[in-house]
Amino acid sequence: MKLKNSAALVTGASRGIGRAIALALAAQGAAVAVNYRSRAQDAHVVVKEIEAAGGRAVAVGADVSDPVAAAELVSRATDLLGGLNILVNNAGISDDALIHDAAPDAWWDVMKVNFGGAYHCTHAVLASFMAQGDASIVNISSAMGERGWIGQANYAASKGALNAFTRSAAVEVARFGVRVNAVLAGFTPTDLVSEVLRRDGGKGIKRQIPLRRFATVEQVAAAAVFLAGPDSGYTTGELLCVDGGFSAQLGIGRP
Numbered sequence: 001m002k003l004k005n006s007a008a009l010v011t012g013a014s015r016g017i018g019r020a021i022a023l024a025l026a027a028q029g030a031a032v033a034v035n036y037r038s039r040a041q042d043a044h045v046v047v048k049e050i051e052a053a054g055g056r057a058v059a060v061g062a063d064v065s066d067p068v069a070a071a072e073l074v075s076r077a078t079d080l081l082g083g084l085n086i087l088v089n090n091a092g093i094s095d096d097a098l099i100h101d102a103a104p105d106a107w108w109d110v111m112k113v114n115f116g117g118a119y120h121c122t123h124a125v126l127a128s129f130m131a132q133g134d135a136s137i138v139n140i141s142s143a144m145g146e147r148g149w150i151g152q153a154n155y156a157a158s159k160g161a162l163n164a165f166t167r168s169a170a171v172e173v174a175r176f177g178v179r180v181n182a183v184l185a186g187f188t189p190t191d192l193v194s195e196v197l198r199r200d201g202g203k204g205i206k207r208q209i210p211l212r213r214f215a216t217v218e219q220v221a222a223a224a225v226f227l228a229g230p231d232s233g234y235t236t237g238e239l240l241c242v243d244g245g246f247s248a249q250l251g252i253g254r255p
Helices: 017-026 039-053 066-080 106-114 116-132 153-176 192-196 217-229
Strands: 007-012 029-036 057-061 087-088 134-144 177-185 239-242
Touching: 007 017, 007 066, 017 029, 017 039, 017 087, 017 134, 017 217, 029 039, 029 066, 039 057, 039 153, 057 066, 066 116, 087 116, 087 217, 106 153, 106 192, 116 134, 116 153, 134 153, 134 217, 153 177, 153 239, 177 217, 217 239
Parallel strands: 007 029, 007 087, 029 057, 087 134, 134 177, 177 239
Antiparallel strands: none
8 A cells, every 4th residue: 555654634525526535545545634614424424434444534624714724624633643744635615607697706705715725724734744854735626727617717716726826836845845736627526516517417518528428536536646645756746637638629629
């Protein structure tokens, strides 16, 4: 197991991609702090799954959009696991709407979770990560952060900020042995994108993806585990697309 003796904090890990990442990290030997904001029961189910498979995990509640709560989360996770050397910033929300129809401040709630949460948790771990000299931060972003999509302006802006933050943070802390990378997920059926897929079950979107299928949460999790672990030891500042070729094409990829 490549992450034996490692300890990871995964934000927003009670369901969806975060849950898959927590399970995948544990399967590679990492002890995992499963963060949740309001879904305590779901988070404890994830912990039980990890424990049933012979791993070690704890559930820790916190709203990462609050810098004080994020700092307390990192402190508690570190205490409960006896250390911390992997941070996966996964917590995120969406609030899709056309710019014209949205409230003037509709961008802020999305930004303060999707970007603010990652910023706060990264800030909170850096002192210990830099002192260790060997640690990894993985930000779960989106292909939307590099491209445009109708009704996704606030979400895309938050992920674009996260992508820029990933690059800058990677350069800033590289000399301390801390790596910072991001996974840019494509369309992955979770609660977060349920509204986008509701109209036709996602058939119209799937036709625009070169691989003609959606990502699974396990595929996104596998990329996160790769970036967190030793196999990517010379990789930092990378935005790794897991989108079925969606962002590689011009338009919808066909005439």
